[in-house]
Amino acid sequence: MELTRDEVMRIAQLARIKLTEEEVTSLASQLSNILGHIAAMQEVDTSGVPISASILPVTNVMREDAAEPSLPIDEALANTPEREDNFARVKAVLE
Amino acid sequence: MATDTLTAVQQEYEIVIGLEVHTQLLTDSKMFCSCNTHYANDEANTHICPVCMGMPGVLPVINKQAVDFTFMVGLALNCSIPELAKFDRKNYFYPDLPKGYQISQYDMPFCVNGSLEITVNGAIKKIGVTRAHLEEDTGRLVHSANNWGEGYSLVDWNRAGIPLLEIVSEPDMRSPEEARLYMQKLRSILVNLGVSSGKMEEGSLRCDANISLRKHGETKLGVKTEIKNMNSFRAVQRALEYEAQRQMEVLSNGGVIVQETRGWVETRGVTVSQRVKEYADDYRYFPEPDLPHIEVARNWVEGIRSQMPELPDARRDRFIRDYALPIGDAELLAGDRAIAHYFEDTTAALQGDDIAGRARLAANWVMGDLSRLLNASETEISNCPISAPHLAALIDAVTQGKITGKQAKDILERAYQTHESPDAIIQREGIASVSDTAAIEAFVQEAVTTNPKAVADYQKGKGNAVQFLIGQVMRLSKGSAKPDVVQPILIAALDKLAQ
Ligand SMILES: [Zn+2]
Numbered sequence A: 001m002e003l004t005r006d007e008v009m010r011i012a013q014l015a016r017i018k019l020t021e022e023e024v025t026s027l028a029s030q031l032s033n034i035l036g037h038i039a040a041m042q043e044v045d046t047s048g049v050p051i052s053a054s055i056l057p058v059t060n061v062m063r064e065d066a067a068e069p070s071l072p073i074d075e076a077l078a079n080t081p082e083r084e085d086n087f088a089r090v091k092a093v094l095e
Numbered sequence B: 001m002a003t004d005t006l007t008a009v010q011q012e013y014e015i016v017i018g019l020e021v022h023t024q025l026l027t028d029s030k031m032f033c034s035c036n037t038h039y040a041n042d043e044a045n046t047h048i049c050p051v052c053m054g055m056p057g058v059l060p061v062i063n064k065q066a067v068d069f070t071f072m073v074g075l076a077l078n079c080s081i082p083e084l085a086k087f088d089r090k091n092y093f094y095p096d097l098p099k100g101y102q103i104s105q106y107d108m109p110f111c112v113n114g115s116l117e118i119t120v121n122g123a124i125k126k127i128g129v130t131r132a133h134l135e136e137d138t139g140r141l142v143h144s145a146n147n148w149g150e151g152y153s154l155v156d157w158n159r160a161g162i163p164l165l166e167i168v169s170e171p172d173m174r175s176p177e178e179a180r181l182y183m184q185k186l187r188s189i190l191v192n193l194g195v196s197s198g199k200m201e202e203g204s205l206r207c208d209a210n211i212s213l214r215k216h217g218e219t220k221l222g223v224k225t226e227i228k229n230m231n232s233f234r235a236v237q238r239a240l241e242y243e244a245q246r247q248m249e250v251l252s253n254g255g256v257i258v259q260e261t262r263g264w265v266e267t268r269g270v271t272v273s274q275r276v277k278e279y280a281d282d283y284r285y286f287p288e289p290d291l292p293h294i295e296v297a298r299n300w301v302e303g304i305r306s307q308m309p310e311l312p313d314a315r316r317d318r319f320i321r322d323y324a325l326p327i328g329d330a331e332l333l334a335g336d337r338a339i340a341h342y343f344e345d346t347t348a349a350l351q352g353d354d355i356a357g358r359a360r361l362a363a364n365w366v367m368g369d370l371s372r373l374l375n376a377s378e379t380e381i382s383n384c385p386i387s388a389p390h391l392a393a394l395i396d397a398v399t400q401g402k403i404t405g406k407q408a409k410d411i412l413e414r415a416y417q418t419h420e421s422p423d424a425i426i427q428r429e430g431i432a433s434v435s436d437t438a439a440i441e442a443f444v445q446e447a448v449t450t451n452p453k454a455v456a457d458y459q460k461g462k463g464n465a466v467q468f469l470i471g472q473v474m475r476l477s478k479g480s481a482k483p484d485v486v487q488p489i490l491i492a493a494l495d496k497l498a499q
Helices: A003-015 A019-044 B004-011 B064-076 B176-194 B233-252 B299-308 B312-323 B325-334 B337-349 B355-376 B388-400 B405-418 B421-430 B437-449 B451-459 B462-475 B483-498
Strands: A087-091 B013-024 B086-092 B102-103 B109-120 B123-136 B141-146 B152-156 B162-170 B204-217 B225-228 B261-265 B269-273
Touching: A003 A019, A087 B086, A087 B233, B004 B013, B013 B176, B013 B233, B064 B109, B064 B123, B064 B162, B064 B299, B086 B141, B086 B421, B102 B123, B102 B421, B109 B176, B123 B176, B162 B261, B176 B204, B176 B233, B204 B233, B225 B233, B233 B269, B312 B325, B312 B337, B312 B355, B325 B337, B325 B355, B337 B355, B337 B388, B355 B405, B388 B405, B388 B421, B405 B421, B437 B451, B437 B462, B451 B462, B451 B483, B462 B483
Parallel strands: B225 B261
Antiparallel strands: A087 B152, B013 B162, B013 B204, B086 B102, B109 B123, B123 B162, B141 B152, B204 B225, B261 B269
């Protein structure tokens, strides 16, 4: 299956990636190839095969509900580009 | 909106409502990290760590208490608990979501296919619960502006990662009132279980509604809108009443409903269209690779079931069975665990062999005068200055004729304000009902002499003149005379006058 230019642009928009025209063209064909592989795999009859969304050999890894200290504020916000008091400051967001 | 406008909608259309309710769970630590959840009085961003901020290389670990709470809710809502569950990533970009995705549950949630009962006009109606799944809360945005009026936002991630349970209903509600009743019942269950603080105003309990209209008899659902920002039970009902009316106006003018998210604006009493974030398909859910599956052994579920406290519906049924209470009173008293305990303690402390009679008295006082005092002072019944045994002693004093009902109400109110026991007030002030016939005869004489018109009315056969004169006697006795003692003495006096 062939991805359209618009579909590639939409995926880029969702991932917040800016693409050049050349990249859009080359990604359209690359992504189409990947989708082709997936489509081929989907033809395999998997009825009766247990789910394998996780390949980890463990289940039920949980912790008891106990609180521990968090990061000191300056460390917690060390990577924040803009800070105001104890808040991270970002472009205006409408709720 | 006026009720008749809603009736107009319902004459032509069937209103179809489904609710998505989110509640924070009352754990001590966050869903996937050990940050403390009690952040309410703390500075912004003091309850965050590399895990809830999604730093590279960290691993989330599931909080078992949050899963236990989820099963409790699932069982209380008569859900099936599948033997296998998993978490998924829901991907979107928003500043309140530090990781760029929210860990949620997509196709294998913890709880499915449940139901909840509401009481509509005295009849029980079952509302389907599609699923209940566990996820994490987002941060909080504060909107601000600089000196030049340019807006910007401030982010506080203390809330990000708090365990959040989403409960999705079937589109089974047929009126805004039913939606409010469902929400109230669900809150009552969550609070009774001790898993939620249930505070809609503070956002620990939130409600989004899907609403659509269709012609009566139509089986296909109409195009729905999703309503957000309803921060109280009243807001849920008002917002849905408004939206039903808005949709009807669009449809009856030949228009079509646009599937969209609309926000309820409490101050203006309207819903307004909101900017859409992403399309549902664009969340690109995929299995959370950092969290192994959860196998839910049956003994885990049964262990939770055995620890569950009594729930409002079961308690309501027990109150009807054991105390012969009418369904409305039983529903009201059973809905809140603390009120239910207070009522039962009062009933138990009252004297006499007739349980139903004692329960009726206790119910009347708890739902009546005591509730009024508690509401007026915005006090929870758990902090009530009058204990259940003290209330029972006061009620007993009325039953035994030591004081009148009117006196009891006054004493209750004073004891409530001063935190004394009602009995102490009675003892100290020597309050007692006047059943002394001579004293009452004197009051009757005075009432008859000073109200010749009422006496004349009585002689013309006007029955309510008697009630008026009894009232006068009560007033003269400052409430200490008992009406049933006054009445025969008064009638005797009036009949004597007529001769
Ligand atoms: Zn954390």
